[in-house]
Amino acid sequence: MTKINTQLVKTLLSLAVCSLMACNSNINDKPENLDKIAEQVAGFDKYKHSIGDREYYLVKPNNYNANKAYKLLLAFHGSKGTASEMRNMAKFEQYDDNYLIVYPQSKVEEWNEGCDCNKPNRLGIDDLDFVNQIIDDVKLNYHILDDEIYSTGFSQGALFTQNLLCNSSEKFKAVASVAAPMSVQLSEVCNISEPTDYLLIHGTKDNVLPYKGQKHSNWGLISSPDATSLIAQLNQINTEPSVNNLTDNLVLTEYKNETHRTQLLTAQNAGHSWFVNNLDTSKYILKFFQQSSNIKLPKNSFMIKTPSGFNHVRAMGLNNDGPAIVLISGFNKNFHSDSAWYALLQPLLAENYRVYSIDRAGNAWGDYNDQASYRYFVDDLHTVLKSLNEDEISLVSFASSNITAQLFQDKYASDIKINNMVWIDPDILLPHSIALYKGYPVDWYEEFIIDILPYVEEDYFTERSTEKVAAETLEIKDMIAEDLQDKMDWDFYHTITSQRLTITGQKIRATEIANYPTDLDTVSNIALNLDIPITVIDSDFEQADINNADQEDKANLIKWQQEGSQWSKDIAEQTGGQYIELTNSKHLVPFENPEVIKQAIAHLLAQ
CATH class of the missing domain: 3.40.50.1820 (Alpha/Beta hydrolase fold, catalytic domain)
Structure with a gap:
């Protein structure tokens, strides 16, 4: 890049002005704005690239x-x-x-x-x-x-x-x-x-x-x-x-x-x-x-280059001090998983904290990647946080994204300080529960993913996916408390959930389901860091499945619920966090009980 001498520019401009005006005055007798013009010309040169x-x-x-x-x-x-x-x-x-x-x-x-x-x-x-x-x-x-x-x-x-x-x-x-x-x-x-x-x-x-x-x-x-x-x-x-x-x-x-x-x-x-x-x-x-544009990014959103391609990040409350709150998402019952689940919680937290919601490869506007999974997200998450210059965080994971949280703390806790974690309805990483997670329809996607993807590309599943997203939206509307209605960012929610219906969004969902069993196997071999306080928020969403199950499945579901509650209590106690039990509650805690999550974060940060 060539640097322009500002004084030379001033001299040349003065000569040009003098020539145009047919003047014979001293070169220092120049128009009052000549300095400003010279600075603008010299300043623009810093943007120059040569081919x-x-x-x-x-x-x-x-x-x-x-x-x-x-x-x-x-x-x-x-x-x-x-x-x-x-x-x-x-x-x-x-x-x-x-x-x-x-x-x-x-x-x-x-x-x-x-x-x-x-x-x-x-x-x-x-x-x-x-x-x-x-x-x-x-x-x-x-x-x-x-x-x-x-x-x-x-x-x-x-x-x-x-x-x-x-x-x-x-x-x-x-x-x-x-x-x-x-x-x-x-x-x-x-x-x-x-x-x-x-x-x-x-x-x-x-x-x-x-x-x-x-x-x-x-x-x-x-x-x-x-x-x-x-x-x-x-x-x-x-x-x-x-x-x-x-x-x-x-x-x-x-x-x-x-x-x-x-x-x-x-x-x-x-x-x-x-x-x-x-x-x-x-x-x-x-x-x-x-x-x-194919990428109609809403306010506060941007894309970050990561090992998997590009990951969507939504940043709010950036003027707030203290460690950042990082939100990562997991599956709901329809296996949808993206930052739409934080459309209410993130604005609420941003009143007091610097908050990022970060999507995995392919979710939101990310590129399709056949390795998309909770374990693959670990390196992407590290890249995003380093690019944001965040080296001290509180990590909040919803549903099965505690897989990423545990793998992340195992690999990167020495590089990025994790003050604490909040796990909301986490996957229960015990043999019985893991076996349930690996059952239908996960085992079907795992076996037939190569055959499924062409059908996805031909819009075979779009109508069904559209119906599921619409039903989820109605359910969420009923969950949100009246005094929090004005905090809910419906524009953001609809913008993100519409990406679930794209071909890329549907392919990523299918791919993540197929890769989920390997995620479970990987994290089950990783020891939990007991030095990082973990608060577990445990809803009783399983009860609805138990009530609707036949006798054979009911026993398995009851065991899943019971061992999950005990496992969650043990983790909270061993790490110095809290165990927070929610009764008569639904799985989408970030919509139904966001204040509980906010209070749990405040409690951990106050320690």
Whole structure:
């Protein structure tokens, strides 16, 4: 990276100003804002990256985390413009901290926009390959979410984004163009290999790149409405467009099918500008991209790169002092297991503590991994906590995630201080209970997982999974106490549970069930660290199964319940924690009794 001498910049700027003003004054007689301009120019240089003789500028969010996974947005300047000017105009990084923003610099005055008619074309400048190199270079040095790359441009840069759409659509999730229709030449050869969401924003009084197009022997333009209609067809959208007046002077024309959108936002009487009719263009584009995204991360959520790929993390109460509270989740009766189970507890705890809920591989927005399991999560959990700079925690596990908790303390207690643990309805790690956990349907998934996964991919289980999630939601609504209703984050809950219904979510569920017996075998061979206080919260959810069981199964279930209660009491006593028994209660304790969990944590931290 080349450093710019700020004083040299000031000198060159002064000379340039003097030349433009035909002045003969001393070089120190300069405009009052020259220092500020020089600092801005020199400051932007810190973002510069080089690929051969080409340059691009990468701007990170203020809270950049080297282990966090980001979306990537490339923003292209107009004719005779610069990357710095594009950044100063768009300022995307000020709107969303989930993106890395790249502002590329053209090699000559313009981009090779695909018309085969301008200077970069005559010089043989391959800007399409330059973009490929940028993406590869960024991916080499940063964690970029797969299938979450976007591009936008202004004016001639907008024409170039259309060239990207026509020749590299498979690389982009969505593309947006501002203040440009489409060249006749590109419109005649455009071929979108993969349907890609597209947005065009254009003013009807643009006299540089006219909204209605222009006839020219070398460089004609089709109109923006015609360009939008053509791109919609190439995006395999065959429906009639809808037209809506967003404001008195902003009209949205949208072509849409079940999977993709092509939009034209017409700014009535607006000229050749990034900002049209009081529209916050950058914000509008990012909103469009968010609607196209496969990863619609809710507030407080982000993805962290781990050995398994990417893991979802939700962070709340970050201004609170003291050790962090870490929430990990286990199975409910339908074997659903993710941070949705903490949609009430986490906001409640965040009133007093710094709280993270962390999902295993493949859950929420994580990538599918055929090793996904409680034991595989151990290394991921360590990576996440180190990336968050958390080296002292209280670990809260719900249901069978106490498998991860025990394996984690065995492997990493010397690196990350575990002050205490709260186990909520943990798996009972005794032979009789383990045998029950390994029974149907777990043994069926373990034996037939190779055969099951193709059916999952063909949506065979989606309807059944949808019904189960809907039933769970109704059950949870009835559990939550009236005075805690306002604490429940239903938006977060629904966003996470909707991921259970994706193909990846269903595959992960099946895979984790199949890997569960090995999890149980692994943890049963690990000695418990008695130096870490463990409080066990023990509901009597088993009673419902006992009441509904036939005589043969009833005896096994009663033994499971009884040995589980005794085992839990023993663990709490041996480690110096509490044993908290809940009667007439359900398994989803984080919804029905979150205050009990909060009190248990407070008790442990007070010791």
